[in-house]
Amino acid sequence: MNFLSLAAPAANGEAAGGASFPPFDPWHFPSQLFWLAILFGILYLALSRFILPKLGGVIENREDTIADSLDEAARLNEQSKEAKQQQDLALAEARGKARDTAEKAREKVEAEIAAETAKVDAELGERLADAEARIQTLRNNAMSNVEQIATSATQAMLGRLGVTVTEADARQAVARNTQQEG
Amino acid sequence: MNLSFHQMADPMSQFEVKKLFELQIGGIDLSFTNAAFYMLLGVSLIIVFFGLAASRGKLIPSRSQSIAEIGYGFVANMVRSTAGEEGLKFFPFVFTLFFFVFFANMIGMVPYAFTTTSHIVVTGALALLVISIVIIYGLYKNGLKFFKLFAPSGAPFFIYLILVPIEVISFIARPVTLALRLFANMLAGHIMLKLFATFAAQLFAAALAGTALLGVVGVLAFAMGIAINALELLVAGLQAYIFAILTCVYLNDALHPSH
Numbered sequence: 104m105n106f107l108s109l110a111a112p113a114a115n116g117e118a119a120g121g122a123s124f125p126p127f128d129p130w131h132f133p134s135q136l137f138w139l140a141i142l143f144g145i146l147y148l149a150l151s152r153f154i155l156p157k158l159g160g161v162i163e164n165r166e167d168t169i170a171d172s173l174d175e176a177a178r179l180n181e182q183s184k185e186a187k188q189q190q191d192l193a194l195a196e197a198r199g200k201a202r203d204t205a206e207k208a209r210e211k212v213e214a215e216i217a218a219e220t221a222k223v224d225a226e227l228g229e230r231l232a233d234a235e236a237r238i239q240t241l242r243n244n245a246m247s248n249v250e251q252i253a254t255s256a257t258q259a260m261l262g263r264l265g266v267t268v269t270e271a272d273a274r275q276a277v278a279r280n281t282q283q284e285g
Numbered sequence: 286m287n288l289s290f291h292q293m294a295d296p297m298s299q300f301e302v303k304k305l306f307e308l309q310i311g312g313i314d315l316s317f318t319n320a321a322f323y324m325l326l327g328v329s330l331i332i333v334f335f336g337l338a339a340s341r342g343k344l345i346p347s348r349s350q351s352i353a354e355i356g357y358g359f360v361a362n363m364v365r366s367t368a369g370e371e372g373l374k375f376f377p378f379v380f381t382l383f384f385f386v387f388f389a390n391m392i393g394m395v396p397y398a399f400t401t402t403s404h405i406v407v408t409g410a411l412a413l414l415v416i417s418i419v420i421i422y423g424l425y426k427n428g429l430k431f432f433k434l435f436a437p438s439g440a441p442f443f444i445y446l447i448l449v450p451i452e453v454i455s456f457i458a459r460p461v462t463l464a465l466r467l468f469a470n471m472l473a474g475h476i477m478l479k480l481f482a483t484f485a486a487q488l489f490a491a492a493l494a495g496t497a498l499l500g501v502v503g504v505l506a507f508a509m510g511i512a513i514n515a516l517e518l519l520v521a522g523l524q525a526y527i528f529a530i531l532t533c534v535y536l537n538d539a540l541h542p543s544h
Contacts, residue, residue: 123297124297126405130302130314131314131316131320132406134317134318135318135320135407137315138315138320138325139324139406139410140410142325146332147381149332150335150380151377153336154339155357155377155380157339158342161339161343161346161354162357
């Protein structure tokens with residue numbers, strides 16, 4: 104390898120062929136630089152003007168979409184939480200209403216029962232009083248019958264003994280005796 | 286037989302530039318060569334690949350679009366992390382540079398292909414382009430403050446007598462090392478590949494000719510060739526990355542010269 108071929112004339116390097124060191128062979132330097140400038144320039148223009156802004160836009164667009172979707176999800180989540188709260192509220196209200204209704208129904212039934220009981224009680228009291236009155240009458244009747252019998256019996260017994268008493272005296276005596284016993 | 290071995294074994298022939306079309310402008314030889322052809326191939330592949338990804342631009346990317354976007358994000362992150370948000374104005378340039386070098390290196394890994402980055406003219410021109418942008422933009426943006434780059438603040442006076450020359454030399458060395466690193470890596474790698482491949486081929490030929498023991502050595506050389514191939518793939522990617530990230534570092538100096 105002839106590393107000094109850089110210093111040697113171009114023709115020499117070309118002619119030497121395999122013996123020279125191609126990267127230091129100056130004949131192709133202008134051509135290399137020329138094509139490098141053109142191709143690198145084209146690549147730079149294509150990338151910086153068209154491709155990279157578009158690619159960056161695609162990436163940004165995706166990030167925006169993801170951020171939007173996350174926001175939307177958060178919003179929906181908030182909404183569902185609110186709905187749940189409202190539902191809880193409605194549920195509590197309904198429960199309260201149901202309790203009220205039940206309470207009212209119970210009160211009504213109790214009042215009915217009380218009224219019915221009072222009515223029945225009154226009826227029973229009436230019938231009891233009737234019965235008592237009837238018993239009283241019957242007893243009075245019975246008592247007056249007993250006095251009658253005792254009076255006539257007293258009169259009869261005294262008549263057998265030969266003592267005549269008036270009915271009124273006999274009754275007085277019976278009344279005195281029964282009152283003493285009683 | 287000796288002659289054919291010699292031709293096969295010459296590891297330099299792969300770097301030879303051959304004219305495909307003659308072109309002379311003003312007495313200067315600007316012929317379209319195999320080097321220019323592979324450069325054109327790389328540029329076309331980049332434009333087609335990224336152009337397709339960008340023009341389809343689907344919300345849910347296809348595989349190739351995903352890869353293109355990863356490349357975009359990779360370079361963008363590299364620029365942002367080394368040169369800051371202001372460095373992003375150089376993003377298209379660094380992107381172009383990185384993928385130009387990357388595709389050139391990768392195309393060079395294909396057997397019989399020409400490696401455009403194995404020529405010092407190409408790497409040197411790219412390095413000079415980078416350092417010209419650094420100097421011109423640095424002067425345009427910072428004016429004379431750009432030269433603070435050579436005199437970091439906070440050192441005692443007599444230190445500057447040593448520090449400034451060192452900084453100047455290291456600055457001048459930047460384009461040189463930038464160009465040489467890529468050039469030397471690609472050159473040496475391809476010479477090694479060629480050497481081991483031809484060595485293996487020669488040994489197999491010798492084994493077939495009768496010396497069976499040489500076949501064993503041939504297998505070793507072949508295995509080594511495969512290993513070096515893998516290494517060179519790594520180097521091809523890595524050198525493109527190093528070239529791009531050093532560009533970012535130098536651009537950072539132009540953006541913020543006072544460290």
